[in-house]
Structures are given as structure tokens and as C-alpha cells.
Amino acid sequence: MEIPEFLLAARIKTEALDAWLEAGWLMPQHNGGRAFSEVDVARAQLIRDLQGMGVNDDAMPIILDLIDQMHGLRRTVRVLLSEVRAPTG
Amino acid sequence: MAADPYTTLGVKEDASQEDIQKAYRKLAKKLHPDLNPGNKKAEEQFKDVAAAYDLLGDADKRARFDRGEIDASGQERPRQRYYRDFADDASQYSSDAGFADFGDADDILSDIFGRQGRRGNFRMRGPDVHYQLELDFLDAINGGKKQITLPDGSMLDVTIPPGTREGTVLRLRGKGRPGAGGGPPGDALVEIAVRPHPVFKRKGDDIHVELPLPLRNAVLGGKVTVPTPSGPVTMTVPKWSTSGTVLRLKGRGVPRRDGKRGDEYVTLKVMLPEKPDPELEKFMAHWGSATPTANGGQRQAMGA
Numbered sequence: 001m002e003i004p005e006f007l008l009a010a011r012i013k014t015e016a017l018d019a020w021l022e023a024g025w026l027m028p029q030h031n032g033g034r035a036f037s038e039v040d041v042a043r044a045q046l047i048r049d050l051q052g053m054g055v056n057d058d059a060m061p062i063i064l065d066l067i068d069q070m071h072g073l074r075r076t077v078r079v080l081l082s083e084v085r086a087p088t089g
Numbered sequence: 090m091a092a093d094p095y096t097t098l099g100v101k102e103d104a105s106q107e108d109i110q111k112a113y114r115k116l117a118k119k120l121h122p123d124l125n126p127g128n129k130k131a132e133e134q135f136k137d138v139a140a141a142y143d144l145l146g147d148a149d150k151r152a153r154f155d156r157g158e159i160d161a162s163g164q165e166r167p168r169q170r171y172y173r174d175f176a177d178d179a180s181q182y183s184s185d186a187g188f189a190d191f192g193d194a195d196d197i198l199s200d201i202f203g204r205q206g207r208r209g210n211f212r213m214r215g216p217d218v219h220y221q222l223e224l225d226f227l228d229a230i231n232g233g234k235k236q237i238t239l240p241d242g243s244m245l246d247v248t249i250p251p252g253t254r255e256g257t258v259l260r261l262r263g264k265g266r267p268g269a270g271g272g273p274p275g276d277a278l279v280e281i282a283v284r285p286h287p288v289f290k291r292k293g294d295d296i297h298v299e300l301p302l303p304l305r306n307a308v309l310g311g312k313v314t315v316p317t318p319s320g321p322v323t324m325t326v327p328k329w330s331t332s333g334t335v336l337r338l339k340g341r342g343v344p345r346r347d348g349k350r351g352d353e354y355v356t357l358k359v360m361l362p363e364k365p366d367p368e369l370e371k372f373m374a375h376w377g378s379a380t381p382t383a384n385g386g387q388r389q390a391m392g393a
Binding site: 065072 | 113114117118121123124126127139142146170171172173174175176177178180181182183184185186187188
């Protein structure tokens with residue numbers, strides 16, 4: 001999606017978007033132009049929620065990174081479990 | 090959200106904005122789905138808490154609610170999807186940093202990541218580098234650790250799994266060139282060459298060896314020592330074993346991945362004593378004339 005649509009979906013302002021892109025909290029994929037996807041919307045909402053909880057700019061990247069790591073671990077555990085549960089190989 | 094927002098947040102109706110914010114933060118930290126991805130119940134509760142805070146967190150909205158101008162229903166914010174809902178898809182945010190240090194298991198885990206197709210323009214995985222490593226026959230069979238000296242002078246440790254074959258490519262995760270934009274480094278790919286052995290030949294997971302057998306053992310049978318890749322073993326040769334007889338030493342071959350081993354096949358090669366033995370010659374002169382047609386049938390079949 002384009003930037004205006006993204007701002008609306010994520011409920012953030014242009015200034016916030018610029019700052020988050022600058023900080024690397026949001027990393028929309030290049031797809032010809034800059035294209036935002038659903039995962040970017042969800043991540044933006046998470047950032048907004050975390051800010052609402054009082055997470056400051058210094059702590060934000062740490063938390064995001066840990067959440068990404070946790071997701072990686074959860075995904076891996078899920079795949080491993082499905083492999084383990086599969087009858088053979 | 091039908092419940093009273095003050096009750097949902099657990100604050101009094103005359104609570105200050107600051108207290109409301111504090112109460113919200115406390116609950117949100119506990120209930121936010123992205124911070125509790127495994128807890129499905131938390132999501133429902135968080136929705137209520139977020140809706141209540143939407144209303145009361147804003148002093149103007151709260152005043153209008155208190156005056157009865159707006160009610161608690163209809164304030165629910167439509168939330169599309171939480172960030173955790175994307176956790177199972179590879180994205181530019183995917184991270185394997187939480188288990189990248191698992192060593193051998195990392196191979197499996199990285200495969201899982203790889204299979205699901207990591208994309209991403211910002212985090213670029215570093216390129217792979219290729220090396221070649223020539224191993225002694227027995228090092229390849231028995232496994233062990235080797236070192237490669239890299240062009241920059243640093244050393245790369247390579248673990249050789251037992252039973253490694255010629256042409257095998259060992260993948261060393263993360264030992265390639267560094268990635269870009271925080272992306273993971275590439276892998277080092279080490280192609281294995283195996284030097285031949287003067288005694289052992291490998292066929293699949295089996296080892297073949299030709300064993301010189303003294304004439305005496307060939308005639309009378311007995312125990313002989315046989316070399317195997319894991320050290321010499323004793324084998325019983327039946328009496329009247331002729332050249333070309335193949336004996337099998339079960340489980341003395343190449344180690345397999347499943348922990349079992351192939352077999353070793355021993356081909357006997359009957360040897361006369363190194364120095365001429367007058368006594369044996371005398372015996373043969375007498376014995377030979379007594380049985381002039383020994384093995385005549387086989388020789389005839391060859392046209393001799």
C-alpha cells in the first residue's frame with residue numbers, strides 16, 4: 001500500500017512515520033517504490049501501543065528486536081513440533 | 090465493550106489522568122498480545138482495556154463520556170491484526186538471533202528459516218565462500234576436526250563427520266562473508282576430497298581389503314589379524330581357504346549417520362613363504378605326484 005493508506009491503517013502521522021523509518025523500526029520492502037504491507041501496519045500499531053505503555057525511544061529497538069527473536073523462536077518451535085508429530089520423516 | 094471503562098481499568102471515577110494512564114500501562118504490559126503471544130485469553134482482555142483507555146485516556150473524550158454525551162459502546166477500535174499474527178511468515182523483521190548459536194541444531198533451524206523463504210532488501214545475507222579440503226582416507230572415515238587457513242590468515246575449524254565421502258560439501262553456518270544491513274553472514278562451503286589409502290578401498294559404506302594369508306593358515310585355518318579403519322581386529326579363517334575367498338567382518342566398515350556401520354570385506358590372497366623352504370619343496374614333490382590333477386576341472390574350463 002501507498003504511504004497515505006498506510007498512515008490511515010496504522011493511525012500514525014507523517015512525522016512519526018519518518019522518525020520510525022529513520023530509526024529503522026519500520027523497514028518496508030522495496031517493490032519498485034516503497035511499499036507497505038500488512039506486517040508493517042501491525043508493527044506500526046505495536047510500536048504505537050508500546051509508546052502508549054511508556055516505552056521510550058531508547059528502549060523501543062531493544063523490545064522490537066526481542067519480540068522479533070521471540071517470534072523466530074516460536075515459529076521454529078512450531079515447525080519442529082509439526083515435524084516431531086509427523087508420523088514419519 | 091459493554092462494561093464500564095472505569096471498572097475495566099480498575100480506577101475510580103475521580104481518578105486523575107495520570108492514574109488512568111498508569112493503570113492502563115500496567116494492564117497493557119500484562120495483556121498486550123504481542124508481549125504474550127501464547128496467551129489467547131489476554132487478547133480479549135487487552136481489547137477491552139485498550140477501548141477503555143481510548144475513551145478515558147483522552148481528557149476531552151473522558152469529559153464527554155462523564156457528561157453522558159458518548160457511551161462506552163461504539164468506542165471499540167477496530168483492530169486489524171496483531172504483529173504476532175505475522176510471526177509465522179518470513180518477513181524483513183524475522184530474526185533467528187534467538188537460536189543462531191545452537192551449533193549443529195542450527196543447520197536444521199536455518200533450513201526451516203531458509204525453506205520459508207527469507208526475503209528482504211534491507212537485511213541481506215552475506216555471500217557464501219567456497220573452500221576445498223583434502224583429507225586422509227582414515228580421517229574421512231573416522232571423522233574429526235580439521236583446520237583451514239583462510240586467505241586472511243585466520244583459521245577456520247571444520248568438524249568432519251564420520252563416514253564423510255569424497256565430494257561431500259560441508260556447510261559451516263555463518264562462516265561466509267558478512268551480511269548487509271544487519272543481515273546474517275553467508276556460509277562457508279567446504280568441499281571434501283579424500284586421498285586414496287594403500288590398503289583400504291571404499292565402496293559405499295563398505296570397506297574392501299586384500300589380505301595376504303600365509304600358506305599355513307590357508308591350509309589349516311586359524312586366527313589372523315586384519316586391519317580395519319578403526320584398528321586391527323582378529324578374524325578366524327576356516328581351513329582350506331583358497332585365494333579369492335571373501336570373508337565379511339560385519340559392522341567394521343564405514344560409520345553411517347544412523348550410528349550403524351557398513352561391513353568390511355576381506356579378500357584372501359594366499360602367500361608362499363618369502364624364502365624357499367627346502368622342507369616344503371620336498372613335501373610338495375612327493376604330494377604333487379600323488380595328486381597330479383588337483384583342480385584340473387577348473388583349469389580345463391579355462392582352456393588350460
